[in-house]
Amino acid sequence: MDTAASMTAESRARWTDELRATLALAWPLILANLTMQLIQATDVVLLGWLGSKELAAAALGLSLSFGMILFALGVLTATSPMMASALGARSNAVRDVRRTFRQGLWAAALMAGPTLIVLWNAEKVILFFGQDPELSRLAGWFLRGYMWVIPPWMLFQVMRNFVSALERPGWVLVISTLGIPLNAIVSWSLIFGHLGLPKLGLIGGGIGSSVVWAAMALALGLVILTDRQFRRFHLFGRFWRPDWPRFRQLFKLGLPIGLTTGFEGGVFSAAAYLMGLFGASSVAAHQIALQIAATTFMVPLALGQATTVRVGLAYGRGDRAAIGLAGWTALGLSTAFMTLMATLMFIFPHELITLFLADTPENATVIALGVSFLRIAALFQIVDGWQVVGAGMLRGIHDTRVPMVFALFGYWAIGLGIGVALAFAMEWRGVGIWTGLAAGLGVVAVLMIRRWSRRDKLGLLPADA
Template sequence: MIQSHSIKQKMGQFLHILFPILVTQIALSAITFFDTNMSGKFGTADLAGVAIGTSLWIPIQTGLNGILMGITPIVSHLVGSKRDNEVAYKVTQGIWLSLIVSLLVLLIGFLSLSPILNFMNLEPAVRDIAARFLGAISFGVIPLFGYTVLRSCIDALGQTRVSMFITLIALPVNVGLNYLLIFGKFGFPQMGGVGAGVASAITYWVIFLVALVFIYRAEPFVGLRLFRKFHFMSLSTFKELLKIGVPIGFSIFFETAVFSAVTLLMSRFDTMTIAAHQAAINFASTLYMIPLSICMSLTILVGFETGSGRLKDARQYGIIGIGTAAILSFATALVLLFAGNHVAGLYSDEPAVISLIQHFLIYAIFFQISDAIATPTQGVLRGYKDVNPAFIICFIAYWVIGLPVGYVLATYTNLGAYGYWIGLITGLAIGAILLMSRLVIVQRRFAAKLEAGEV
């Protein structure tokens, strides 16, 4: 990354960072999509088993990935403040932490998976496939979390195109292995949905090793001398990483888990309503990749500028990022408003289901506008290393306000299933307002500290 001197230069650098991250996020989500889709082509029980396994794994994966992503603002600050010589040590400690997190996940999963699946009262075939799918994917837990640390370092240096390249390698590898292992092609064993778990685990090892090669041999990483020297675990550095990473991880976890909670609560409605809700949520989740990618870009850019003590530049990046997200959200709102029927038609051929999906998509308009403000604002706050208040705000907005309001409206009014969406919209809107207020406070405090020589 380089220092920019005009809005035009900042916009160019922002887009240079953003585009590869957006492609990366879409590619990562596509891996889960192909696991589920290709398992469904093999059999209904395999589809259900993989869907159950994925629904249990994704909130944990995204939450713990968020904790390890705490390395991003740390590296950005070090680079911005010209302390490049400290990056290798911090990244090594991040790898140690990822190993500890991986082992804890494996231990907890080993002890709790059977009781959780038994509690869900699944059909024996579905339960067996879900258990074996998660058992297979567990062999990729260590490289997956290790890759999260490496990718966070790569992105923090502004080399988001490298992350994009590595992830784009992962997609054909995963799809190809799915084809071989799910369907038993070219002499490989026919494993059904379990083969998707094996394919994902192998894919995680591939991207981890490719990332290691890049960091060890390619510019500009060579100059940082990453992994040239052995460093023992440092509890004090773990504390620094966790202080930033834990709130980020929990914020992501609470945001992803609330949708699982809503889906669970909606199980009392008829199948058509549940299907329409899932389709609309799926499309809204796809749109969410835009503000999420902007959020990650702003963490890198704002962290770089605050590390350099250039608060005006950091503030300008925040305005550019949040403004871009807002403009794009209004553009997608127009698409949903005038072409919602076509979007709904992508998910079903039944007129009644299409009509229901279209109704849910109207609520998705307000949903994603709030997301366009709240999510990038979190990215700016992370760039300032201000994460605890944002985590508390997210918890209150989604779980204390959004979910209870949705439950009351869905249960005690004639809004029915739409009540949950109104509750989520309410929580997101309040969260966006509170996060923006927090950002104003943080910027003022940071400016005062810089003036006093405390930063």
């Protein structure tokens, strides 16, 4: 009895320790993710003040960039488990972390160029997808200012992964928090012509975001150069020198991650363009509901990021028990939080939608559509958390290729397939699109968690773990 009680107490202590470690790493990431999302939410609110047409145009522009940005984020995410595993193994950790970081910069530069070319020609691309010519013109104009977010944003993500791998994400939180009021002031001034700045309207919101992200990337770079713990890695020294073996390793791990996140982001972008076939009101409502769902998503996203680090550290040590503890702890936290968010979104959809758009008669159609979309979003909150934390758990053990196939099948074959059928064949319109999104997220979530549960049988752990 004493032995059994001792084992139970030891097990409880390990779970408690892992919970504390996960929260210690996750809470700054959660707040940092939320603050970064609030920067974009601020833009949505300000553009909503211009009118529903301007908001719909910005939504089409943001949707075009969304899938490409998420693809890049996924590729760059590979730097996180690679650096965490190097730190866990401890052998040549400084050198290995530096090599990964530098090739992360190379990867960012490689992806930024094609992305900027596409966004510069956004009007033509959006017209190609059958959208309204006026909305396409306005969306292209908005992106001429917003596209310059891409280079500093990518640089920021690589630096963020570095400080997170060292389990010091607090600086990301501080800088992101300062970015919210800065973005609100700069974008407000450029959109409406305040504080001596020109009144630029729609493009002003894009330029404001670009200025703020450049400032945030510069600030985090200065921290890395001056902080004693960070500067010993000499991350920016001779960053122009090629390291082709590490570059290939990064893309071998990161390309499937990028395709996974790109498939998810792409299906939401496709949903926005399908909404465009139903009119500007549907696009505007979709963007507002998506903004709210994306804000709640920032918490499980951060838990997934923290789990990648925690699992990666245990993976580097070859600690099988710690790998399992790290994964299941994050999944439990995500489930609890998303259950609460689902409840709030289902009960108070009108109140949430009208935070972004004035409750006036001319906005009544947009608000009604937004409410219907948000209630469906409430239904997929829990599985949305499961799929992103599940992906983070699997990335920690360097398993990325099969999750990529799960994403392609779940989001596009199931999610978009069901959405199109319901929207057009059943004439559910926008509600059908969102129902399909919910179905796709549910399928991916189940597949991710099932694969994690069978990680031992599938041989996903190294032989000595």
